[in-house]
Amino acid sequence: MELSDKVVWITGASSGIGRALAVELAAAGARLILTARRENLLEELRGELHLPAGRVSLLPADLSRLDSLEDLAKRATGCFGTIDLLVNNAGISQRATAVESDPSVMRRIIDLDFFAPALLAKYLFPVLAAQPESMIVVVSSVVGKIGTQLRSSYAAAKHALHGYFDSMRLESWRQNVRIQLVVAGFIRTDVSANALQADGTAHGVMDRAQMSGMSPAKAAAGIVKAIRRNRPEVRIGVDPRARFALLLNAVWPSMLIRVMRNARVT
Numbered sequence: 001m002e003l004s005d006k007v008v009w010i011t012g013a014s015s016g017i018g019r020a021l022a023v024e025l026a027a028a029g030a031r032l033i034l035t036a037r038r039e040n041l042l043e044e045l046r047g048e049l050h051l052p053a054g055r056v057s058l059l060p061a062d063l064s065r066l067d068s069l070e071d072l073a074k075r076a077t078g079c080f081g082t083i084d085l086l087v088n089n090a091g092i093s094q095r096a097t098a099v100e101s102d103p104s105v106m107r108r109i110i111d112l113d114f115f116a117p118a119l120l121a122k123y124l125f126p127v128l129a130a131q132p133e134s135m136i137v138v139v140s141s142v143v144g145k146i147g148t149q150l151r152s153s154y155a156a157a158k159h160a161l162h163g164y165f166d167s168m169r170l171e172s173w174r175q176n177v178r179i180q181l182v183v184a185g186f187i188r189t190d191v192s193a194n195a196l197q198a199d200g201t202a203h204g205v206m207d208r209a210q211m212s213g214m215s216p217a218k219a220a221a222g223i224v225k226a227i228r229r230n231r232p233e234v235r236i237g238v239d240p241r242a243r244f245a246l247l248l249n250a251v252w253p254s255m256l257i258r259v260m261r262n263a264r265v266t
Contacts, residue, residue, distance in 0.1 A: 001227055001228055003030050003227070008025050008032055008033070008086075009035065009059075009083050009086050010022055010025070010034055011090035011117075012090030013035055014037070015190060017220060018090070021087060024224045026055075026056070030085075031080055032051070032056045033058075033076050034058050035076070039058065043058065063116040066111055066115055066116065073124045082127060082131065083124060083128065083134075085136075086137065087137045087139070088121065088137065092109060092113065092191075092196060093191050093194070093195035094109055095192070095195045095196070095266070098152035102198060106152075106153040109154055109157055110156060110160075112157075113158065114158075121165070129172070133176055133178070134176065135178040135227060138165050138181050139184060140162060142238060143158050144159055144162050144181075146245055146260070149263070165181055166179075166181075169232060179232065180227065182234055183234065183235045184236050185213065185214070186212070187213050187219045188215050214237035222234065
């Protein structure tokens with residue numbers, strides 16, 4: 001896929017991978033629609049991109065308001081008259097056991113991490129299908145392949161993403177809408193600090209593995225390279241332990257369960 005002059009809508013664009021993708025895609029010549037809850041951070045990002053007037057549009061929104069997403073998709077399309085690439089990046093993690101987690105917290109995670117990207121893809125699909133080539137990029141996680149402790153609702157949402165978008169990929173190829181799932185490992189973002197505890201408060205701690213993970217800029221470069229190559233799935237920032245766990249899950253799942261029981265998880 002050639003990215004020059006393509007219209008790209010990025011959710012969760014105010015920080016982390018989303019912000020780095022905005023920088024990378026701007027450098028590739030794309031026109032950007034940037035969405036996040038915090039408009040001040042989007043304004044800050046727009047200033048850093050140094051794009052000419054008319055090359056970037058800000059669309060602040062709370063994606064957990066599912067009943068607003070159909071209108072949001074229409075507003076996004078109106079920014080440039082079309083959209084070629086949707087990057088479903090917004091999401092939130094978890095740091096609590098399944099039994100302890102309040103149902104409202106479970107719902108909040110699943111709404112934002114699964115229903116929001118699924119609905120945006122659904123509502124935007126006719127616009128994408130009208131383009132000669134288009135793509136939906138979904139930022140998932142290793143936890144979308146393997147469940148782990150303290151991540152039950154997060155793992156449920158990410159597993160659901162894989163099932164939903166794997167199915168959508170098989171349904172959409174005739175319309176030339178490509179689907180790419182990004183299996184992210186440890187990326188140096190605030191995802192652990194922002195993760196929800198059992199009562200819905202922020203975890204507030206940067207995990208050690210997160211701190212030593214891949215930089216968002218390097219992750220974004222890898223994702224953009226995979227977009228250009230139309231890869232259906234790409235692993236980014238997946239360390240050797242996670243790669244081994246993914247292999248073990250495929251060939252010896254009962255052994256993986258035994259290994260994961262004793263894994264140090266924060």
